Amino acid sequence: MVTRWTLAVLVGLAVASVVGLLAWLLSPVTPALSGVVFAVTSLPVGITLGWVIFVAPATMPTSPHAEDSIEVTWMDQALTGTATDLVVVIGLTLAAVSITRWELPTVLLLLALLIVAFGSASVRYTLARHRAIRA
Amino acid sequence: MKNSVRERRQAAGWSQAHLAERLEVTRLTVISIEKGRFDPSLPLAFRIARTFGCAIEDVFDPDENDPAG
Numbered sequence: 001m002v003t004r005w006t007l008a009v010l011v012g013l014a015v016a017s018v019v020g021l022l023a024w025l026l027s028p029v030t031p032a033l034s035g036v037v038f039a040v041t042s043l044p045v046g047i048t049l050g051w052v053i054f055v056a057p058a059t060m061p062t063s064p065h066a067e068d069s070i071e072v073t074w075m076d077q078a079l080t081g082t083a084t085d086l087v088v089v090i091g092l093t094l095a096a097v098s099i100t101r102w103e104l105p106t107v108l109l110l111l112a113l114l115i116v117a118f119g120s121a122s123v124r125y126t127l128a129r130h131r132a133i134r135a
Numbered sequence: 136m137k138n139s140v141r142e143r144r145q146a147a148g149w150s151q152a153h154l155a156e157r158l159e160v161t162r163l164t165v166i167s168i169e170k171g172r173f174d175p176s177l178p179l180a181f182r183i184a185r186t187f188g189c190a191i192e193d194v195f196d197p198d199e200n201d202p203a204g
Contacts, residue, residue, distance in 0.1 A: 068158075069164045070160075
């Protein structure tokens with residue numbers, strides 16, 4: 001287990017190094033500070049990735065029949081609905097932007113789409129679960 | 136699809152959690168099947184029938200009003 005955790009931390013350090021290096025190379029202002037900040041903030045994400053790859057398979061109990069559970073069906077239905085929601089939101093946003101000729105920042109748009117996707121999937125899954133429990 | 140999972144489970148004296156554990160699914164899955172709100176996959180339907188020691192058609196009965204049934 002120590003070996004697995006060591007590998008997880010190494011993955012975290014590798015991810016943090018790459019992200020920090022990219023930030024240092026690409027940042028237009030204070031590249032050194034940007035590199036350090038990006039490296040430090042991406043370290044936990046990198047270690048989590050390493051944990052998923054090396055530690056979780058040895059510690060998390062896995063059911064061979066997990067796909068038979070209703071939660072998988074709820075998630076499939078929620079994600080299908082989310083895809084529809086995203087198409088609708090993108091279409092309406094595109095229409096609004098075309099008509100008003102707004103200049104929206106790309107980062108803001110992508111962030112909004114991500115939030116809509118997470119929100120839609122969460123709400124749809126919660127509603128499906130709630131309906132099943134209440135019925 | 137109608138089923139007799141609840142009746143068979145109660146006859147065996149099992150809780151929903153116990154049946155879920157035997158079938159290796161969640162308790163909500165068992166609850167939804169018993170209420171007829173979730174049609175199990177074919178492998179799960181076979182496991183349910185095997186758990187109760189009967190044929191799959193003894194546990195599950197296609198709904199006559201369902202055109203797919």
